[in-house]
Amino acid sequence: MPPPALLYALAGIWISVIGLRSVLVEEHFFRKIVASNIFGSGVFLVLVALARRAPEGPPDPVPQGMVLTGIVVAVSATALMLALLGHLHDLEKPDNQEDPS
Amino acid sequence: MTTGLVFDAVLAFSLVVLAIITLRQRTPGEAVVQLMIFGLLLALSWLRVDATDLALTEAAIGSGVTGALLLAALRRTGFGKPFPSAVSAWLRYPVTIGCALLGVVLSLVVMHTWDSPAGLTDLAYAHLKESGTQNPVTAVILNYRSIDTLLEIGVLLVAALSVYTLSGPASGTPVKPPGPIFRFYMRIMTPIFWLVVPYMVWVGGRAPGGAFQAGALLSGLGALTLLGPSPWPLRLKRRVVRWGLTLGFSLFLAAAAWMWQYGNLLAYPPDQAKNWILLIEIACTLSIGISLTIMFAGCAGWLHEDPKRAS
Amino acid sequence: MMIILDLLSILLICLGLFFFFASAVGLLRFPDTLCRMHALAKADNLALGCVILGAMYQQDDPLVIGKLFLIWAVTLLSSATGGFLLAQRIRRKFLAREGEV
Structure with a gap:
């Protein structure tokens, strides 16, 4: 029987691979941003699962700390990408704003 | 078992x-909703591998704040426009393989x-x-590897400043004023937020x-207030915002410099560790x-002026 | 006594899971946004209430029970407000479309 954490590590690897493919292949910037978030989430899942390799006892706090740092850096990167995207949008189509109401 | x-x-x-x-959704709005669901289930899976700290953070930041940022950005670029098709096949197949x-x-x-x-x-x-905290993850990020966290707060500061610089004036779209129900909600929720954030x-110490x-959580309150009838975070004097924004990084840096006298950057003496960690955590909470x-x-385009209110 | 509490817990949590399932089916199968919101705003909160009540029977510490109750109260309030805002937006959109015709 496989340990549960191994299942999550494998799922994390495939999630990040799927995300990486979309980052490289997709043309639309917004989709690239969503894909990069999924890529990052997959990497975090691998790290968190690796922290739980020992079947008993407490999990390894060092990879957990790294993921905690990584989540905040990922949200910073997302915000920066979105701000750049919004700027690009304003530059390209100043009159094409969708009616928000 | x-x-x-x-x-x-x-x-x-x-x-x-x-x-x-999530990656196959046709429109940006649907993709964001799927991404938030994905983030919440990811947080659930982290509970299964005993990473409660991370599950909380992922649910709050990875799913909540990221989703709010993406939705805010979509106010400017449009929710419903379908994505154009991907690039041509000659790039798609090699990359997929x-x-x-x-x-x-x-x-x-990993298996081996x-x-x-x-x-x-x-x-x-x-x-x-000796680390001054009983929570091992807090010990890692604020004592053993606090230099990483210092740099991370720096990254956050740089990103916030870049967003601040990039968002041009008058790019926001008008907001309808919220009704009495939303105001009632805020009246109840604001004290609850101020109770839960210090808690x-x-x-986090144990x-x-x-x-x-x-x-x-604090940024959740901030975002809700921005939607409300008086978006006071935007009306705050710039100086107040700037001080609050840089407080975490500067205090952290000052702590690092102060520790120099004990031999190493950020090597707290064990008897002072708890106080330093608490002080840095409070400052970082505000800055984050x-x-x-x-x-x-x-991302919503509201930064340099009050949102224009349509009546 | 413990057995009665355990049975009550199991019953309530199963009831909650049933309502969660019903609201998920409603969310996926109902034809338009207002109907789907109906499933989310009513059945989901009832389900959460059942699950939380079931969890309360397993706790001794009054502080934990208070926290559980607070979770339910905040969720109720948020979902009511969110549902109202969504419905308001849909109504405004509908009225705007009527006005154009």
């Missing part, structure tokens, strides 16, 4: 499927090295008493919680909350 394993297998599989579904090979190699590596001795758990727990910081979770609020306002 077996029931738990079945649950883990189903959850791990549905995470992969959800990632694929390459990524699949990468996945196979990584899976084999799974039983190698687990990393630094014993070392981290051996020094927990979150304090509880149980899951800490500056990042509390900062994310303000940074994330600024990012939200910047």
